[in-house]
Amino acid sequence: MMTVVSVADLAVGPEVVFLPLVSLGPAFAPLVGGWRRTACVGGTAVLLCVGLGWYNDLLERSQGVMSVAAVLGVTAAGLVAVSMRQEREAKLDSVSSIAEAAQRVLLKPVPRLAGGVRVAVRYMSAVAEARIGGDLYEVVTSPHGVRVIVGDVQGKGLEAVETAAVVLGAFREAAPDEADLAAVGSRLERAIARQPGAEKFVTAILAEVRSEEVTFLNYGHPAPLLVHADGTTTWPEPSSYALPLGLSDHGTEPPEPFRTSFLPGDQLLLYTDGISEARDAEGRFYPLAERAHLLKGSDPEAALETLRQDLFQHVSGPLHDDAAMLVLRHR
Structure with missing residues (x-):
């Protein structure tokens, strides 16, 4: 100048x-x-x-x-x-x-190997430079199998992060101790109920992998995607959906555990609605069912990264909601 x-x-x-x-x-x-x-x-x-x-x-x-x-x-x-x-x-x-x-303490890196399962995870925050938000995930190896949670807290901001911290802390404590997956869910319900302040709820899915079977508890969360070794896909769903965690005071029945086979070579995708409800410029939702073939590879890390890149190409810009996805591959 x-x-x-x-x-x-x-x-x-x-x-x-x-x-x-x-x-x-x-x-x-x-x-x-x-x-x-x-x-x-x-x-x-x-x-x-x-x-x-x-x-x-x-x-x-x-x-x-x-x-x-x-x-x-x-x-x-x-x-x-x-x-x-x-x-x-x-x-x-x-x-x-x-x-x-604080972010690393709340959302710790998941183990790449847990029992007989390979694990890969991707988290994408809607807030620039943030690594945590209202979505949560965790993998715990317990005497009762490999236990997993993926959830989405109502709302955004610091209150959502606080609720996510409460749920993750309760899950990490209960997953190794409780013999029954439903008991783990009950512990999470009580932990959220003890939170003071405004009502908060969390949609979540709990999974327990034992040998060649996986058991689910679904608290109003999107159904997981199971990609079989032969390339076919299924969406394991309960006979009836329960309310999210934190709404047990409404007197509804807790979720019923439901099971499906999980064989060598199968891959299970657990995700939050930030994936399934991601929209492109014309308002169309991300077609997750049509992208299931991206998860057929033998390396879950590479498969999940490919799916993440495809998601960003679909929205053509930053995500408007937090999004988490976690893949379990039967070794």
Whole structure:
């Protein structure tokens, strides 16, 4: 900027004075540099201002003196702005590091191998730079089989994250202890009921893999997708859906466990409605049933990444809701 102003002033001559525009340099310097760079740009601007003032015969006039004073004033203001910006950036870095640690504690990396099952997971937050939200997942190896939860908390923001933390904490505690999967679900219900404040509910599906069978408990959650080794697909569903976790006070019956075979080579996809309800520019939902063939590969990590990329191509932009998907592959 200062070079352009100087060249223009020299080319036009003393008839047109560009001297005040030299202050653009120190005015923009605080946006991209530290205090040393800002001071260097300000010093250069003062030298240019003095040189151009001499060339335009303005140093002994009030216009030239005020131009030099303006450059000095803008430079001083820039140094103060740099100091304030660096202080805010330091605070932001500290908060970001704490938030990242909290996110890693809440949504821990799942084990790639759990019993006789290979596991892969992808989580996509609708909030930029966030790694957690209202969706949750966990895999626990217990004496009673490999137990899994995938859920979606009502609402968004910090309250949804708090509820997700309560559910995950209760699941991690109950899954290794309870012999019955329904008892794990009851523990989750009680944990949510103890939450103070506004009513919250969580759609969730619990799965328990034992040998060549998987048992489900579905609390108002989308049905999982089971891709068999021969390429055929099924959608295991209960005979009747139960209300989500947290709504047991309405007096409804808890979900009934239902079972299906889970044979070597089969892959089971558990997901939240951020996947099935993702829309493209024309408002069409993501056709998950038509994309089941993407999960036929032997590597669940690669298959899930392919499905994620296909989802982003469908929506042609950022997701409008949190989305989680977890694949279990029978080894």
